[in-house]
Amino acid sequence: MYRSVALCLLLCSSVLGHEMTPTYPEWQVSYSGGIKKTTMRLWNSREDVQYYEIGVFDDEWKPIPFVTSYKIMKVDYLSQVKFDVYIRETNIKDARYICSLSKLRSDNVSKTLLATRICSKFKAAWEL
Amino acid sequence: MKKLLITLSLILGATPILAENIDVTGTVQSRCTVNVDTPGMYGNPNAYTLTTASASSGVDPIVRFDVTLADAYHAQVSYPTAFTSSPSLPDTVSWVGTVAVAQMSTSDQSGYQAASTTSGSMRQYALAHAGTLWVKATSIATYGGGQAKAFPGGAYKAVVLAQCIAQ
Numbered sequence: 001m002y003r004s005v006a007l008c009l010l011l012c013s014s015v016l017g018h019e020m021t022p023t024y025p026e027w028q029v030s031y032s033g034g035i036k037k038t039t040m041r042l043w044n045s046r047e048d049v050q051y052y053e054i055g056v057f058d059d060e061w062k063p064i065p066f067v068t069s070y071k072i073m074k075v076d077y078l079s080q081v082k083f084d085v086y087i088r089e090t091n092i093k094d095a096r097y098i099c100s101l102s103k104l105r106s107d108n109v110s111k112t113l114l115a116t117r118i119c120s121k122f123k124a125a126w127e128l
Numbered sequence: 129m130k131k132l133l134i135t136l137s138l139i140l141g142a143t144p145i146l147a148e149n150i151d152v153t154g155t156v157q158s159r160c161t162v163n164v165d166t167p168g169m170y171g172n173p174n175a176y177t178l179t180t181a182s183a184s185s186g187v188d189p190i191v192r193f194d195v196t197l198a199d200a201y202h203a204q205v206s207y208p209t210a211f212t213s214s215p216s217l218p219d220t221v222s223w224v225g226t227v228a229v230a231q232m233s234t235s236d237q238s239g240y241q242a243a244s245t246t247s248g249s250m251r252q253y254a255l256a257h258a259g260t261l262w263v264k265a266t267s268i269a270t271y272g273g274g275q276a277k278a279f280p281g282g283a284y285k286a287v288v289l290a291q292c293i294a295q
Binding site: 017018019021022023024046048097104106107108109110111112113114115116117118119120121 | 168267
């Protein structure tokens with residue numbers, strides 16, 4: 001019974017939050033020389049959030065230059081967006097994390113807002 | 129007729145049964161979902177304090193992490209140290225907060241709080257087991273730099289940041 005409840009909670013969770021996959025993306029060849037790309041999937045089940053900001057960072061969380069169709073993406077409630085991230089080959093060795101951060105709306109109530117961020121990791125060769 | 133039936137039965141019996149194994153494959157991938165379980169709310173027990181404590185009519189924010197594989201993610205939760213929007217505040221605001229495990233889906237996770245690490249306002253949990261983890265943050269803001277000055281009227285907002293970072 002206890003396991004069933006836990007399983008239900010795990011499965012039912014997909015309609016309440018923010019999720020980005022894959023956890024460990026890999027760079028792939030793109031149509032342009034000297035540029036690599038990876039494809040990510042972002043799922044939004046936060047009713048209070050419609051926009052997510054994408055970022056690529058190094059080991060010390062310093063930003064790495066990259067290109068996507070939009071750096072702030074609109075992801076409607078209960079929908080998913082697949083997007084490509086492009087990066088110069090010279091930056092690949094530094095790029096460690098790709099993150100999506102929820103962008104919050106403002107209203108007139110005194111409260112704590114909950115920002116959510118999920119970061120996938122590019123594993124180094126020695127970590128594989 | 130009898131010979132024909134025997135011949136026919138021999139032919140049918142010799143027909144090989146054609147069978148094909150169809151593989152069903154699947155991959156279990158690691159995944160982390162960050163959920164807002166309870167949005168927080170500030171209560172105002174006196175003129176110079178904003179707090180999420182329920183005793184002061186506030187609500188502590190609770191965030192939920194769901195992970196499908198062990199040892200794939202770190203959960204990080206930070207309590208607020210500044211308002212993201214507020215009326216003009218010429219005096220200083222003092223911030224206090226905590227982050228703690230509120231609930232867990234399996235007893236394997238019982239050591240998470242003791243094993244967690246902190247850095248400033250952020251607490252990090254190594255999600256060493258698949259399952260669900262609820263983490264509660266508290267926040268208290270006091271105005272006036274210890275001189276108990278009244279907060280100016282208006283709406284105040286602060287952000288609790290919940291992160292799932294791949295290990």
